[in-house]
Amino acid sequence: MALKLASIFFTMILVDNYVLQKFLGICPFLGVSKKLDSAVGMSLAVTFVMVMATAATWPIYKFILSPEGSEGTPRDMAYLQTIVFILIIAILVQLLENILKKYIPALYKSLGVYLPLITTNCTILGVTILNLDNGYSFIESIVCSAGAGIGFLVAMVLFSGVRRRVEEANPPKCFEGLPITLVAAAMTSLSFMGFGGIVEAIFGG
Amino acid sequence: MSKNSKLSILTNGILNENPVLRLVLGTCPTLAVTSMASNGIGMGLAATFVLVCSNVVISALRKVIPNQVRIPCYITVIAGFVSVVQMLVKAFVQPLDEALGVYLPLIVVNCIILGRAEAFASKNGVLDSALDGIGMGIGFTCTLTIMGTIREVLGSGTWMSGLDGLLPFLPEGFKIQVIPTSIDPFTIMTSAPGGFFVFGVMMAAATWLTTRPKKEKAAPAEAEEGGNA
Numbered sequence: 001m002a003l004k005l006a007s008i009f010f011t012m013i014l015v016d017n018y019v020l021q022k023f024l025g026i027c028p029f030l031g032v033s034k035k036l037d038s039a040v041g042m043s044l045a046v047t048f049v050m051v052m053a054t055a056a057t058w059p060i061y062k063f064i065l066s067p068e069g070s071e072g073t074p075r076d077m078a079y080l081q082t083i084v085f086i087l088i089i090a091i092l093v094q095l096l097e098n099i100l101k102k103y104i105p106a107l108y109k110s111l112g113v114y115l116p117l118i119t120t121n122c123t124i125l126g127v128t129i130l131n132l133d134n135g136y137s138f139i140e141s142i143v144c145s146a147g148a149g150i151g152f153l154v155a156m157v158l159f160s161g162v163r164r165r166v167e168e169a170n171p172p173k174c175f176e177g178l179p180i181t182l183v184a185a186a187m188t189s190l191s192f193m194g195f196g197g198i199v200e201a202i203f204g205g
Numbered sequence: 206m207s208k209n210s211k212l213s214i215l216t217n218g219i220l221n222e223n224p225v226l227r228l229v230l231g232t233c234p235t236l237a238v239t240s241m242a243s244n245g246i247g248m249g250l251a252a253t254f255v256l257v258c259s260n261v262v263i264s265a266l267r268k269v270i271p272n273q274v275r276i277p278c279y280i281t282v283i284a285g286f287v288s289v290v291q292m293l294v295k296a297f298v299q300p301l302d303e304a305l306g307v308y309l310p311l312i313v314v315n316c317i318i319l320g321r322a323e324a325f326a327s328k329n330g331v332l333d334s335a336l337d338g339i340g341m342g343i344g345f346t347c348t349l350t351i352m353g354t355i356r357e358v359l360g361s362g363t364w365m366s367g368l369d370g371l372l373p374f375l376p377e378g379f380k381i382q383v384i385p386t387s388i389d390p391f392t393i394m395t396s397a398p399g400g401f402f403v404f405g406v407m408m409a410a411a412t413w414l415t416t417r418p419k420k421e422k423a424a425p426a427e428a429e430e431g432g433n434a
Binding site: 020021022023024025026027030079080081082083086087090116117119120121122125126129130133172174175178179180181182183185186187189190192193 | 230232234237276280281284288292310311315316319393400402404406410
């Protein structure tokens with residue numbers, strides 16, 4: 001059990017990294033990774049919302065929308081999944097925004113427009129849906145979400161380092177700004193491909 | 206409003222304000238589904254449908270929705286149409302459903318749709334918003350298709366494989382072999398790093414095309430080739 005949880009956790013960070021391997025959450029990845037401290041703050045906020053969202057959506061899906069044995073009956077409301085999940089996430093983000101505004105105003109300011117945008121961060125809706133698609137239990141889902149959040153953090157922190165070097169470089173005119181950043185992201189993503197298979201080798205998953 | 210400006214709303218989304226390459230919206234699906242050109246088309250059409258419908262509804266309701274709660278209202282409208290698309294795709298184009306997977310429900314959080322709702326549909330009439338949706342949708346679909354083409358040709362040596370899932374009259378296993386099978390494909394292009402790389406190069410090409418001095422008329426074709434290399 002513990003082994004399986006550890007395997008899920010590290011797979012989410014290294015092998016199935018949402019940003020660098022699955023292309024989820026690219027907007028904040030490109031937008032906020034310029035400065036290290038806002039990158040860390042953003043990733044922690046995303047991790048928090050991810051875990052909370054999973055903790056809220058998993059029981060709602062399993063017990064209200066699509067309880068066991070209801071498949072094919074009118075009781076099965078799985079088709080409401082997308083609408084219900086996105087509203088839950090929107091509420092959680094609003095909650096986080098109020099908390100940060102009151103207690104950590106410095107972080108609130110540095111996140112700026114990206115804070116409300118966590119709602120439309122595809123990693124969060126993505127992880128809640130993928131948890132259900134993969135048939136994870138409640139504990140596994142929580143661990144998977146935490147792993148996805150930490151994976152996001154790792155990618156953001158690594159990339160903010162790469163990006164500082166890129167900003168100082170002198171690319172051709174049309175590559176300035178985002179294009180050269182994306183090429184740098186390609187290299188970072190390439191380095192993560194090297195982790196393929198490492199988790200199976202360690203945990204025997 | 207004159208005919209000319211209606212046309213400009215429609216064409217705006219294709220190059221000058223191309224949602225992906227110029228406004229940098231909707232990057233996640235762009236990178237994720239473009240490992241095959243046919244997936245790009247499918248994703249583009251699904252997103253276009255949601256974009257047009259939500260633009261129309263939001264523009265029709267723009268005087269009714271209170272300003273403070275507009276974002277949750279928009280998201281609910283968009284999520285509703287995404288659910289419609291999900292059901293339609295599941296019922297009629299099963300292979301596309303499998304190919305797009307989780308990225309189909311994720312159209313809800315595609316920033317292009319919310320972005321256009323906020324920036325355009327909430328301020329303009331129903332017809333203009335529909336045109337804007339169509340224009341942006343075409344721009345999105347074209348970009349996805351071009352990017353999918355580059356990645357598929359280089360990465361698997363084929364073009365449009367899987368199109369038989371979209372168009373049922375094509376024979377099963379339809380594909381066009383562009384690069385002969387005797388040459389090893391450049392598989393990295395279909396995986397994550399290739400996506401980032403092709404996207405970066407295409408964005409540079411679009412920047413160059415829209416900002417270059419006007420006199421070089423013959424250059425675009427060259428730029429595309431240079432971009433692919």
